[in-house]
Amino acid sequence: MTAVATAVLMVTAACSSSGAPGGGSTGSGKRGGVLTISNESGGLWTCSFNPFNNSVNYLSTGNVYEPLVFVNALQNDKTTPWLATKWDWSNNNKTMTFTIRDGVKWSDGTPMTAADVLFTFNLVKKFPALDINSIWQVLDSVQQVGSNQIVVNFKSAAVPYFYYIADQLPIVPEHIWAGIKDPVTFKDDTPIGTGAYVVNPCTAQNITYTANPNYWQPGLPKVTTVRYPAFTDNAPANNYLATGQAQWGSQFIPNIDKFYTQKSKDNHTWSPPITQVSLFLNEKVAPLDNPVVRQALAYATDRQQAATIGEGGQEPAGHQLGVVEETYPDWVDPSAKATDDYSYNPAKADQLLESVGATKGSDGIYVLNGKKLSFTVINQGGYSDWVAALQVVAQGMKAAGIQLTVDNLSNDDWTNKLFNGKFDIGYYGETGGPSPYYELRQWMYSANSAPIGQPASTNYERYNNPAADDLFNEYATTADPTQQKAIVAKLEQLMLKDVPVIPVTESVAWYQYNTKNFTGWVDQQNPYAVPAAFSYPDMGQVLLHLQNK
C-alpha cells in the first residue's frame, strides 16, 4: 500500500461566470470506445455508489452525480459551470447565490430543478453523517428563490468554503432520495444522477459505466464505455497498465521507467503534486517547544534524499515555505523564497543546537539540558513509501547528531496518537486545497488544535500563534487574489521562522495514461483537472474531455 493524497480541494477566489457548458471536449470526434481504469482499490467492489459515503464516493462523484461548479486546483482555482450557470457573493461575502441550469435531466428522464439542490443541502443537514465536509458548521440557512435560484447564507464571511458547497457537494434527486429511510446506510447500487454515465452493470470484480442517453451536454461523452476493474493489489493493477490492458492509472508504480514508460511509446505519466507530507513537531514536548531546536531539525532533514530514494523520485521534495511550488508558483513570495535556505545542512543544525547550549555526547547524539536529542516519530506502518522516506530522514538526522526512531503503527493507533497529540513527532500528509492557504491553515490555525489528550481536527503539532490566526481570519473575508497572496506570503515567513511542521516530500495525484486509443488527456500543458482517477469530481471532467482516436 502506498500513501495516496486524496485530493480534497478548495477554491479561494469568488468567481462569477456566465453559463457556458460544464466543461468537456468540443468538436465532432466519433463516439464509442472502451476505456479501462486501473486504480488499486484495496478490495473488491461493493457496488455501493452512495456519493455521501467516504469510501465509495470517488466512484460516483463527477461521472454519475455532478456538483454545482467545477473548481480546478491545478489552474489557480479556475471555475467551470456545471449544474449552476452563475454564482455571486453578496452581503460582505456571507451570502452565495447560485443560478441552477435549465434543461438538465436525471438519468431516469425526470428534470433536475433547484428543488433538488435545496433538497441535497437539507439532506446533509438532516443526516450529519452524510455531511462529510461539515458544511453545516459554517452554513446558516439555504433557501430557494424563484424557480431557479438557491441562496446559501453563511454564519460569517466564508469565501474559502465556496469549494465545499460548489465543488464537493454532489446533487442528488429528491424524487429518489426523499423516499430513502436511512440514507447513511443506503447502498445506492443503481445511482440516478445527472452525470454523463450510468452504472451498467456492477459486479464485485468490475464496474461498467455506459454513456447516459439523457445527458444534458449533447454529443458527450465521446467514450461511451468505461470499465473499472477491482484491483485488490498494486502489482496486478500496474501490470494492466504496463501491458496496455488499462489506459488510465492512478497509483504508485515502483521504478516506473522500467515498469511502465519504457514498455510503450504510448505510455505516459505526469503526477502533479498537491500537498505535502510533513513531520509534525509536537510543541508541547520539550525541547521541541524551542523554535531554534525545530529549525535545527529542519536543517537536519534530508528532503531531497527522502524524495529520490524513499519515494523513488516520483514525489518532489517538500519546501519549508509550506507551499507546493510546482503547482502554485504564483503563491510563492519572492522575498520569503530568498530567505529559505532550508536544504540539508548538518553543519547549520550543529551551529543552531550549540547556540542553545546543546553538547554532543560520546555516541554522537546531542544532549540539551541533560536530555538526549532523541525523538520517536509515529508513522502509518501500512504506507511503505512513508516508512522508507522516514528511514532516509532518520539516517540523515543521525549524521546531524539527532536520533530519530521510527515507530510504524497500525492506522488505528497512529491516527489516535496523532489526533490526541501523544507523540514527539508525527508523520502525516494533510488534505490541503486548491490554494496553499488551506494546507497552511490546517497546519497553523490554533482553532484547529486541541489540548493534549483531546483530538485536534488538523493542527496536530499544537502550534499557537495569534499573529497566524489573525492572518487566517483576514483571509476568509477577502475575495481579492492580490490580498490573499499577500496574506499567504506572511504565513510563509512564519513557516520559515517558527517551523511548526517540516514538509519532507510533496504528495502527488498519481497519474499514468495511454495515448494509443484516446486523446484529450490531462497533461502538464493542459492541466484542466486533477488527473487521478480517485479525484472527484475531477474524474468526471477527465472523462468528458477524452476523445477516441
Place this chain on the structure above:
Amino acid sequence: MRFLLRRLGFFVLTLWAALTINFAIPHLLPGSPVTAMMARYHGRLNGAALQAVESALGIDTHQSLFGQYLSYLKNCATFNFGTSVANFPTPVTTIVGTAIPWTLGLVGVTTVLAFLIGTAIGSIAAWKRGGKLDSVLPPLFVVGTGLPYFWVAIMLIMVFGEVNPWLPTAFGSDNTVTTGWNSDFIGSVLQHAILPAAAILVTSIGTWVLTMRNTMVTTLAEDYVRMARAKGLPGRRIMVDYAARNSILPNLTGFAMSLGFVVSGAVLVEYVFSYPGVGYQLVQAVDNEDFPVMQCLFLVITVAVLLSVLLADIITALLDPRTRSAR
C-alpha cells in the same frame, strides 16, 4: 456409532472454543472497530454522526462483558456478523460470501488432489521399498515440506509470469469477463487457478507422501500381508487391497488433522496471487483494520477445517469396521 458421537462432541467443543477465542481476542487486545472507524473518517465524524455509525456497526459498549458474549453467540448462530468497517455499510456476510466459493474451489480441490496423488506416490514408494523411486522421492518431499508456501508462489510468478509471460499471475479470473456459467468465464477461472494450485500442490504433497510411505512400510510387515504373499496373491492386489487400504485410514486421520497447516499456507498463496478467496480477504481485512470482517473470516476458516475433520471421521468410520463396534 459411539465413535461418531464422540467425534461429534469433539466438533461441538472445538467450535465453541474457536467462537470463544474469536470473541476474546478483540476484547483482550488493543484496537477496536470504533476507533478504526474514527480513524477512517479522520476525526471528522463526531457526536451524533459517530453514534449513528456505531449503531449501524452493531457496537454496544454499554453491555456487560458476559452480556456481550451471549449476544455474540446469538449473532453467530443467526449469521449476523454486522457491517464491514472498510466497506461501510456492506454486511460482513456479503464480503465473506463472495470469497468462500473461490477458496473452496482452489484450496478444496488442490488439497484433495494433493492427498490423492501423495497417497498414491507414497504407497508405490513403500511397495517398491529400496527401489529407485523410494530412494529419490522421500528426501525430495522432505525438502518440499521445508519450503515456504509464499516463496514457492513468488518463484512460480517469476518463472511463468515474468520471465516467460505464459500464465496469469493475479485474480481468480480475468476481471473484464462477465461472471457466470459461460465458457469464457470458466476457461478464465481455470487458467487463473493453474499457478496458485501448483504452489499449494508442490508444498503440501510431501506430507502425504511421507506419511503414507511410512505407514505402509509398517503395514507391509504385518502378518496378514505376509500371509497374502504366501498364498501367492497377485502383487497389485496385495498392494491395493491389503496394504494400501489399511494404511490409508491413519493417513486420512492425519489429513484431517493437518488441514489447518494447509489452509494456513493457502492464505499466503491467495495473497501472493491476489486470489479473491477467504485468505486474501483476511489479509485485506487486517490491512484495512476491518475487524468485523476479520473475525468472521477467521470463524469461516476454522469451521471449514472442523467440518473437514468431521467428514474425515465419518469416512474413517465407514471404511474401518473397528470404529463401528465398541470403542
Place this chain on the structure above:
Amino acid sequence: MTNLLRAIRHNGKAAAGLFILLLFLLMALVPGLIAPGDPARITPDTSLGISGQHILGTTAFGQDIWVQVVHGARPALLIAVVSGLFATVLSVLIGVSAAYLGGVWDDVLNLFTDVVLVIPTLPLVVVIAGYFAHHSISVMIIALVVTGWSYGARQLRSQALSLRNRDFLEAAKVRGERRSYIIVFELLPNMTSLIVANFLGAALYSILTASGLEFLGLGDVNTYDWGTMLYWAQNQSALQTGGYVWAAVPGLCIALLGTAFALLNNAFDEISNPALRPVRRLRVAA
C-alpha cells in the same frame, strides 16, 4: 549429543541438514565478518545488478542485498530457536503430564491439545497480529508459541504413554521416588530424541510462519530479516522491475533453513524411536 552424532554418521539427511544449519549459525554469529556493512543503510545506488562491489546487487532503496541476507540470519534463527524452544517446553509440560497423570487430567489435557491442534494457526496468528498496533518480534514469538506446541504435545504424550509401564519406571515407583523425580530423571531422559525432533519441528513451523507474517507486513518492517526483505521486495514490485535476486534469495534462505530443520527433524524421528518411526504424523482417533 551422542544421539546427534550417531544421527549424522548414519544418516545423510541429518548430515545435510546440520551442514546447512551450521552455515546459517555462522552467519548469525559473525555477520559483520562475512558481510561488513549496515543492512538498513540507504544509499543513492538504487536497484543495481550483481557486481564486484555488490555481490547480490542492491534494493530499490540502495541497500546491499548480500549484507541484508547475511545479517538476516540472526533474527531468523532467533525467532526459530526461541519460539521452537518455548513451544517444546510447553509440549513437554502438557504432553508428558497428560500421559503420566492419566485419568481425567489426561482426558482434559488431551482434548485441549486436540482443540488447539485443529484451529488453523496462521489465520489465528494473523488475526492476533492485526490487533496489535506495533508489530514486534516479541509479539510474534508469543503468537508462535501459543499456536505451535500442540502437535508436539500429542506426540510426546503417546511416547510417554508407551513408556509409562516400562520396568525402569515401575522400579522407581517401588523405590518410592517422588512423581516429579520420576518424570524429570527417569522419563524425560528416555524421550530426548523425540523432544529434540519436536524442537526441530517447532522451529521449522516458526521460521515458516514468522517469515509468512513478515512477508504480509505484520512483522517489524524496520528490522531486516528474510521475511521483511521479501515484504519490501514485493512492495517495490521487484519481480516486475527485474529485481529477481531481491525476491529470490531471501526466500531461498528461508527455504534452506526450513529444509535444514525438516531434514534434521525427519532424521531424528527415524532414529529416536523405531516404534514411532512409521506412524509419524499419525494420530489414533480418540
